[in-house]
Each structure stands twice: as structure tokens, then as C-alpha cells.
Amino acid sequence: MKIAFASTNGKTIDQRFGETSDFKIWEIGPDQATYCGDRSAITSNHIDDECNTARASAVTGCSIVCSVDISSRALAKIVAQNAFHLKTGTEIPLTEIIEKLQGVMRDNPPPWMRKAMGLTGAV
Numbered sequence: 498m499k500i501a502f503a504s505t506n507g508k509t510i511d512q513r514f515g516e517t518s519d520f521k522i523w524e525i526g527p528d529q530a531t532y533c534g535d536r537s538a539i540t541s542n543h544i545d546d547e548c549n550t551a552r553a554s555a556v557t558g559c560s561i562v563c564s565v566d567i568s569s570r571a572l573a574k575i576v577a578q579n580a581f582h583l584k585t586g587t588e589i590p591l592t593e594i595i596e597k598l599q600g601v602m603r604d605n606p607p608p609w610m611r612k613a614m615g616l617t618g619a620v
Contacts, residue, residue, distance in 0.1 A: 498613040499524055499533070500598070501556040502591050503564035507532075511588045514567040514575075515548065520555055523595065526614070527602040530595050549574055556580065560613035563594055581609060 502510050503517040522533040538548075538555040553574035556562050562575050563583045575582050583594065601607075606614065 498526070498560040498610075499558055500595070501536070501559040501562045502594075503562075504591060507591070509588050509590050510563050510565060510585050510594065512565060514552060514562070514564040514571050514582075517552065517564065520552075520559075520562075521591070522556075522559065523591070525595055525598060525602075527599055530599070553578060560610075561598070563591075 500523045501520040502523065503512040503514055504510055504521045505512060505517075507521050518539050519535045519537045522536055524531045524533050536555040538552040549568070549571040552571065556575070557578060559580055561581050561583055563585060565585050565587065567575070567582055567584060572582055585594070601610065602614065606616075
């Protein structure tokens with residue numbers, strides 16, 4: 498499944514959703530993790546709602562979006578895309594989140610994650 502990280506350096510989740518200019522996209526599975534590249538979230542507009550729409554469009558196709566924080570309006574745009582948002586609350590290494598998600602994938606993923614992973618019998 499694809500994961501979008503709000504990160505300035507590609508090593509830590511260190512930005513709020515509404516502050517990031519691009520997202521680091523990873524494809525992860527239970528036993529692999531591959532960096533897929535960056536997706537720009539820059540817009541020429543400075544209207545918050547339009548910026549959030551551009552950011553939400555940048556993460557289309559991602560099952561999870563990780564950032565330090567997110568506004569309720571931006572969260573609604575993520576949820577409308579059937580994506581899950583993971584708020585870290587503080588700066589945290591991407592590898593730490595990737596390893597935790599892989600652990601959940603290997604053990605007993607919740608129904609939404611099973612669906613995102615393309616597993617049969619997903620709810």
C-alpha cells in the first residue's frame with residue numbers, strides 16, 4: 498500500500514499537513530518498503546481551503562497520510578479519498594512508522610488495512 502509522509506528531509510515526519518510543499522511517497526508491504534518519489538503539493542493560491550485541496554490531490558491513491566498534525570477541514574478531504582490519516586503529534590523517523598505499520602500488516606491488520614493491502618476477505 499502507498500503511504501504519504503509530510504517530510505522536509507525524507508527521514509522524519511516533521512511537518513503539519515497544511516505546511517508541506519510535497520509528500521514523500523512509499524510503497525510498503527509486510528516485508529518490504531520502497532521509496533517511490535515525491536509528489537508536489539504546491540499551489541499558486543494561498544487560500545487555505547484551496548491549498549488543502551491541492552495537498553489532498555497530491556496524495557490521491559495513498560492509503561495512509563502521515564503528518565505531525567492536520568486541521569479538521571484538511572482531514573475531511575483525506576477521508577473523502579478513503580485514506581486514513583496518522584497524526585504523529587511530534588517529529589518521528591519515517592522508518593519507525595514504516596516498521597510499526599509492517600508489524601501490524603504481518604500480525605493482524607484491521608479490515609481497512611486488509612482492503613488497502615488487497616487481501617481477500619477484506620471488509
